[in-house]
Amino acid sequence: MTAPALDYFELIKEAKRVAADRCPGKVRIAFLADCSTQYLVPLVKALFFRKGVFCEAYEAQFDAIAQEACSDDSALYRFKPEIVLIFNSTAALRRSYFAFEGAAPDFAEQSLKQIRAVWDAVKQRSSAMIFQTNFAAPYDRIFGNFELKADASFPAAVSRLNGLLAQAAKSEERVLINDIDHISSYLGRRRWFDEKLWLLSKTPCALDCLPYAAQSVVSMAQALTGPSVKCVVVDLDNTLWGGVIGDDGLEGIGLGELGDGKAYQAFQHYLLELKKRGILLAVCSRNDEGVARLPFREHPDMVLKEGDFSAFIANYENKAANIKAIQERLNIGLNAMLFIDDDYFERNLVRSTLPDVLVPEMPADPADYVKTLCELGLFEAAAFSQEDRRRADLYKDDARRENLKSSFANMDDYLKSLEMKASLGRFDSFHLPRIAQLLARSNQFNLTTRRRSLADCERFMNDQAKYRPFYITLKDKLGDNGLICAVILRRDGEDLEIDEWVMSCRVLLRGVEQFTMNAVFEIAKSVGAKRVTGCYRPTPKNGLVKDIYAKFSFDRLAESSEGETRWSLDVSRYEEKPVFIAQQAEVH
Amino acid sequence: MTREEITEKLQAVFHDVFEDESIRLRDDMTAKDVKHWDSLNHINIIIASEQKFGISLTTKEALNLKNIGEFITLLQSKIK
Numbered sequence: 001m002t003a004p005a006l007d008y009f010e011l012i013k014e015a016k017r018v019a020a021d022r023c024p025g026k027v028r029i030a031f032l033a034d035c036s037t038q039y040l041v042p043l044v045k046a047l048f049f050r051k052g053v054f055c056e057a058y059e060a061q062f063d064a065i066a067q068e069a070c071s072d073d074s075a076l077y078r079f080k081p082e083i084v085l086i087f088n089s090t091a092a093l094r095r096s097y098f099a100f101e102g103a104a105p106d107f108a109e110q111s112l113k114q115i116r117a118v119w120d121a122v123k124q125r126s127s128a129m130i131f132q133t134n135f136a137a138p139y140d141r142i143f144g145n146f147e148l149k150a151d152a153s154f155p156a157a158v159s160r161l162n163g164l165l166a167q168a169a170k171s172e173e174r175v176l177i178n179d180i181d182h183i184s185s186y187l188g189r190r191r192w193f194d195e196k197l198w199l200l201s202k203t204p205c206a207l208d209c210l211p212y213a214a215q216s217v218v219s220m221a222q223a224l225t226g227p228s229v230k231c232v233v234v235d236l237d238n239t240l241w242g243g244v245i246g247d248d249g250l251e252g253i254g255l256g257e258l259g260d261g262k263a264y265q266a267f268q269h270y271l272l273e274l275k276k277r278g279i280l281l282a283v284c285s286r287n288d289e290g291v292a293r294l295p296f297r298e299h300p301d302m303v304l305k306e307g308d309f310s311a312f313i314a315n316y317e318n319k320a321a322n323i324k325a326i327q328e329r330l331n332i333g334l335n336a337m338l339f340i341d342d343d344y345f346e347r348n349l350v351r352s353t354l355p356d357v358l359v360p361e362m363p364a365d366p367a368d369y370v371k372t373l374c375e376l377g378l379f380e381a382a383a384f385s386q387e388d389r390r391r392a393d394l395y396k397d398d399a400r401r402e403n404l405k406s407s408f409a410n411m412d413d414y415l416k417s418l419e420m421k422a423s424l425g426r427f428d429s430f431h432l433p434r435i436a437q438l439l440a441r442s443n444q445f446n447l448t449t450r451r452r453s454l455a456d457c458e459r460f461m462n463d464q465a466k467y468r469p470f471y472i473t474l475k476d477k478l479g480d481n482g483l484i485c486a487v488i489l490r491r492d493g494e495d496l497e498i499d500e501w502v503m504s505c506r507v508l509l510r511g512v513e514q515f516t517m518n519a520v521f522e523i524a525k526s527v528g529a530k531r532v533t534g535c536y537r538p539t540p541k542n543g544l545v546k547d548i549y550a551k552f553s554f555d556r557l558a559e560s561s562e563g564e565t566r567w568s569l570d571v572s573r574y575e576e577k578p579v580f581i582a583q584q585a586e587v588h
Numbered sequence: 589m590t591r592e593e594i595t596e597k598l599q600a601v602f603h604d605v606f607e608d609e610s611i612r613l614r615d616d617m618t619a620k621d622v623k624h625w626d627s628l629n630h631i632n633i634i635i636a637s638e639q640k641f642g643i644s645l646t647t648k649e650a651l652n653l654k655n656i657g658e659f660i661t662l663l664q665s666k667i668k
Contacts, residue, residue, distance in 0.1 A: 009636060013607060038628055196647045200631060207635050 006211035014049065015042035023054035027221055030058040030081035030128070032065045032118075035089035035204040043214035051222065062202070063092070066114070069121040077125050083221055084122050085131045085178070088115070089204040090138055090158065090193075097154050104152035108160035116168060119175055130175045131220055134162045136184035136192055136205070176220055176382060183212050215377055223380035229358065230332045231310070232274060233323055235341035236285040236292055240268060240304065242366070246291050246444040246505060246541060256301030263367040268303035270370045274379065275308050278388030280330060280395055282311035284322045284339070286508065288444070288543060289314040310395035316508060316544065318411055319346050320353035330395060338378065342366075343506065344478050345418075352414050415510060415580040418476040422512070423584040424519055427461035427469040427486075434483045435471050442502040443541035447534065447548070450500050452488065466491050468523050472516060474507055474581070481507055485516055489523060495568070496524040498534035505544075514577035517552050521574040533557075533568040552577075589667050594641075594660050601636050605629065615657030641667060 020026075027048065031037045041057050048055040058079040060068045065086060068076045076084075093111065100107050119130055135158045141147040147155050162181050169175045184192040187209050194206035205213065222228055237244045241264050242254020254261040275281050281304070285292050292314035296306045306312065311326045319341070327334050334356035341347050342362055351359045363372055427435060436454040443449070452460075460467040472485040484504040490497045498520065503512060524532050534549055546565075550556070552574075554567035589597075599613045606624045619625040625633070634650050637643075637659075643666040653659050 009605070009632075012605075012632065016607070039631070196645070196650065197631070197635075199647045200634075200650055201627075203631075207631075 006215055008043070008207045008211055011043050011046040011211055011214075014046040018045050018049040018054065020054040023049065023052050025051070025053035026056065027053055027083065028056045028058075028079065028081050029083045029085055029217070029221070030060065030076050030079055031085050031087065032060045032068060032076070033085075033087035033089070033204075034063045034065055034092035035087060035198075036062065036202040037087065038201075039203055039207060039210055040087070040214055043211050044217050047211070047214055047218040048221075051218070053222075066118055066121075069118045069125075072125065081126065081128045083131055083224075084126070084128045085133070085217055086115075086118060087133045087178075087204065088135065089133075090136045091198055091202075091204065093135055093158065093161075094138065094154060097157055104157065107157045108164055111157075111161050112164045112168060115165070119172065123174060128174075129224060130172075131178045131217060132165065132169065132175055133178040134165050134181045136180050137162075137189065139189045139193060178213075178216055178220060180213060180216075183216055184209070187212060219377050219380040220382070223382040227279065227379075227381065228336065229279060229338045229378045230336040231280040231282055231326070231330055231338070232271065233282045233284050233311075233326060233337055233339045234271065235319075235343070235346065236283060236287060236295075236314070238342040238366070239340060239362075239369075240264060241295060241299075241302075244505065245295060246287055247441050249443075250294060250299055253295060253299070255295070255299060260366055261301065263365070263369070265301060265303055267366060267369045270373070272303055272308060275392050276389065277379075277381065277384060278391040279379070280310040280332075280392055281308055282326045282330070283309055283313060284319050284326065285314040286316060286319070286505065287314045288541075291541070308392065310392060318349065318353075318509065320350050320411075323350060323354060323357060340369075340373075345476075345506075345510075348418075348478060349411075349414055352417070353411070412580070418478065418510075418580070420474060420476040420510065420581040421584050422472050422474045422515055422581045424470055424472050427457055427471060429461075431471050431483060432457055432461065435486045438483065438486050438502055438504065439500065442504065443539070444505050444544045445501075445503040445508070446539075446542050447498065447501045447545055448537045449539050449542065450537075452500060457488075460488055468496070468527065470519065470523075472512065472519075474510075474512060485512060487516060487520065489520065491527060491529070492533070494530040495533045496520070496527065496529035496531070498532065501534070511579040511581050513548070515579045515581045515583075517574075518576050518579070521571060521576070524571045529571060531568050531570050532574070533566070535564060535566045538563040589664070591660060591664060594663050594667070597640065598637065598656075598660060598663065601633065601640050605632050605636050613656050615655065615660070617656040618654065637663070643667060 029044065031041060037059050041059060045055045045057065058076060058081060060076055068074045096111065097107055100110070102110060115132065119132070122128060122130055137158055138155050141155055143150045143153065147153045150156060166177060169177050184205065192205045192209050197203045197206060234240060242259055242261055243252055245253055255264055256262065271281060283292070293306060295302050296304070311329055313322045313326060315322070323337065323339060327337060334354055338358045339350050340360070340362065347359050350357055358378070360372065360376055362369065425431070432454060436457055439452050457469070460469040468489040470487055471483050473483045474481045484507045485502065487501050488499040490499045520532060534554070536546060536549065538546065549567035552569065554569040557566040557568055559565045595613055599611065602611045602613065603609050606629070608624070611622060619630065634645060638645060641663055643663065645662070649662060
């Protein structure tokens, strides 16, 4: 599933439909606040419900934090909370500040004392965890920037108090800080503080910011039972580096100084930090394995190394099967896995075949990868132990070849659901540049690697008698892949020779190969050819297509000492292959 | 926007916030006349209306709203 929105009005509606009997999990949270919690509580309930947890809530009297905490037989303790959320607001703190009779610099210490007294009171009377909110920094600065240097300043007091709270919480096992300071700062203080709303209802922030505060509480509560994400599975091409390693090679992929390479490096740094805090990393890539490992071994700008991964799968199987294999190897739940891929096709494939795996939408710009993941709020920790630090080492990938299950039955359903449409046309001047580019850059799905130039292509385009060159564009209901295949057919007596066949690796295994071959034989029939012939010329990079003619039941005619093979198939013996791709327009 | 158009749009806000399509707004309607319209939902109506119409009520205006008719007049004065 993708991450649903934190929309205030949507969540209010969802809150009305929360039902205890539909939740496998339960939690009891008490809300103590010096501001109104009447809008926060339904949001917390709705967000818990999204995770299958029923939240029973106790709301203390307004602005009675100390009274309820310190009273032995208060309703608070009779409620038997598992979590006590203490929401101290900046607005209430400001009132205290201006009523404070001591010296301004002592205010922060005094406030901390009062807050600690509440912690102690709760700890004595209950075994609940305490979620203590810290303070949204105020936007009013009497001194402007000089506020930082002034002694008697409310903003300075807030900043100091937040620091003291963080420090105090370090030695308190049962206290976690609900970092409202971070959330309000992230969203923007000018948006966070809604003065009218405070005056009308004593709500601590704008309603459209409240879901973020609520999500924070829910994430913290869930983290108490263990991390929600235990493993991040990443694609390689255009996810960990720019470009496609199989086509662009070590020198061409975007890392370091090349293009937006630094954005990918930043993303790798982020993943490395996740690994250091105990989250496992795994690779799931559509690539030849040796080619996929190459940048890790030889590219100087790679941040992540092979040893950082607990599983490394690179092959041409479908990614859902690979992710399932990773899940079984690491022995964690599918719902503890996060899958990151720049390609919407792969994301949607995994979402439809493995709905428990979390698959976020990724932005088009890799520079925004880190921000996108941070906003998901998936990496909440309630503790950090030595065991966490070492977890990745316990699961080091041992480069075993996976014994993979064959493709899921649902793969066909998925392909059908995409409503793929392809259009096929003879080379034309409009498409020629892109065709030439595909011929020049494709290394993996490239049968003969003849590297026909733009001039050659133009010649084939114009020679109606001898050549039948065509291109294929592919789109589906989710997006447009553009021009992804080019085939050059040459008449040779009674034969139709496949002079060149290239295809973008991004669209492998969707049926384009079959669609293409069907088209080749249709053309062969239309020109009266008896046989279709072709050859495979091996290069270090095109092992992928070594046996493709065999897969289409061609007869192997010859094999040279260099491994070059020649193939043929009688037109009358070709059986059209079923595909889930509809043809749009045909132009010869 | 005409008064009728504003009434229609405001009615849609009520339908959405209360999840009740049967609500029909009249000028003399007050909170007492509508089932879910308590002080908690009053804030939701105000914020939702501000978002929907792209306008902003002052604190005083929000406190002094007496009935739907006055609300619509207020919205009319704010919508460009």
